[in-house]
Amino acid sequence: MREALIDLAAIEHNTRTLRELTAAREFIAVVKANAYGHGATDVARAALAGGATRLGVADIPEALALRAAGVDAPVIAWLHGPGETFAEAMAHDIQLGVSSLEQLHAVAATATAGPAVVHLKLETGLSRNGIAPQDWSAVFAEAARLERDGLVRVDGLFSHLSNTSPDEDRVQVRRFEVGVAAAEGAGLRPTVRHIAATAAAVALPESRFDAVRIGIGLYGLSPFSEGDSAAAVWADLGLRPAMTLRARVAAVRRVPAGQGVSYGYMHRTDGDSTLALVPLGYADGVPRQASGTGPVVIGGRRFHVAGRIAMDQFVVDVGDHPVSVGDEVILFGDPAAGAPSATEWADAAGTINYEIVTRIGARVPRTVVTAVAAAAPTAAAERG
Structure with missing residues (x-):
């Protein structure tokens, strides 16, 4: 009597369209929360078929569920509670978002069979999780030491925009660039820098860096309100609700x-x-x-x-x-x-x-x- 129809062709089409628009080297398809209610495994496969190169989820159980379903693409999980254990994630080749020095040490302590692949999250103004600017120097230095010891590999640096306004987002982008420069000054060489979710990926080209993280756009739904200057650009993309x-x-x-x-x-x-x-x-x-x-x-x-x-x-x-x-x-x-x-x-x-x-x-x-x-x-x- 009740049913949600999920159009995977729309997911693949939306992924391909946004990949072409952003021209980012990496495309992270966000399939957290059961792919925004659409079904994580099916959506992940459709997004990968459309050109996604990585998958993003909130927590480790979501990542492990993808692995259990046979999805072997790179997956990053970025939200971890107090006392989180990382051994199972590492055993299944899950990349880990790290938001504090304590998390970095906890991940490194688990790395017994090779380095843990991590993405350091920088706090740039959203005031949620992420390494605070005053702690960047210490965390970057420790991450570099742990890399030399073979316990971690810093594959990425990332942050998240507030989507308050283009000007506010540009302020965050500049802060992120400062953080990236500081990380490189400490000897880190991340291959993937990412801060743009759907809205910025479409409307703020300077935020695209090496990768974009596409969530709501994957499902054909707009992040822009009516009257937003980017709404017309969005309408012209021809994305399809899934x-x-x-x-x-x-x-x-x-x-x-x-x-x-x-x-x-x-x-x-x-x-x-x-x-x-x-x-x-x-x-x-x-x-x-x-x-x-x-x-x-x-x-x-x-x-x-x-x-x-x-x-x-x-x-x-x-x-x-x-x-x-x-x-x-x-x-x-x-x-x-x-x-x-x-x-x-x-x-x-x-x-x-x-x-x-x-x-x-x-x-x-x-x-x-x-x-x-x-x-x-x-x-x-x-x-x-």
């Missing part, structure tokens, strides 16, 4: 005027009307905050959620439009195929499109397809 979330009508009910719908009666029917029950709810990742506003397409026509989204279901008031049990309901997908977008759902819920796709839960099966089609809605079907 996820379509759909279900089938589970029940149909004809009700009189004034009938309350769902918890709290946020919605009451204007006249005699047909209500369609959709078996998706906030337990599946459909945001409750989009109650009354989330768009759907049924039978080629567009409607909105009527009343509150519940844990497992929501209702659509279709008026006099003919709807039957089993009819397809598309929540979001590719607007070019007539579907609402994940961004529309994000706007309805007061969040970002990243969250909409990433939060789709395990109860929703992922089905791999090569293309997703949806009937275009008619303007006359647009309902409040």
Whole structure:
């Protein structure tokens, strides 16, 4: 009754398009959080087929899951909790992001069968994890010593931009360049310098360095808000959303005027009307905050959620439009195929499109397809 269709051809196309645009020597496809909800193993393979040279994940278990599935491309995992152990990661050739002197020592202490491959993360202004500028000199000197001792190999230096504005990002890029120069002055020779995620990779060419890390763009979703100066550039790229979330009508009910719908009666029917029950709810990742506003397409026509989204279901008031049990309901997908977008759902819920796709839960099966089609809605079907 519920399903997320994942178009791997779109993933491959998006990867190839962004690789050509950025012309970076290395392309890191970010498949953390189960590839933003799309399925990490399938997406990783599609991205590699599209030209990705490395994969990026948040933590070691995500990296090990890729290895267990037979993915042997270079993988970097960059977020580690206190007391993290690195032996299994090193045994499976996982590259490690290192954000402090303590982490560097912990990684080196585990390197018994050859040097650990590390990427040193520099704090350049996002105020999250990363080696603080006042500690750069000490960490770089220690990393160089550990390289001489054969315990680590510093393959990369990286950071993360705030995406506050182009000017703010340029400040961070300059700080990163200072850090790179300091690392090289300490004798380190990293082969991969990377700071740009999707937004900067598209809109800030000077941030591309040796590699770009592409997350949301891989899935065909924009990191730019409407009116952003880079939004037009993004639109011209022709990227395709890779996820379509759909279900089938589970029940149909004809009700009189004034009938309350769902918890709290946020919605009451204007006249005699047909209500369609959709078996998706906030337990599946459909945001409750989009109650009354989330768009759907049924039978080629567009409607909105009527009343509150519940844990497992929501209702659509279709008026006099003919709807039957089993009819397809598309929540979001590719607007070019007539579907609402994940961004529309994000706007309805007061969040970002990243969250909409990433939060789709395990109860929703992922089905791999090569293309997703949806009937275009008619303007006359647009309902409040």
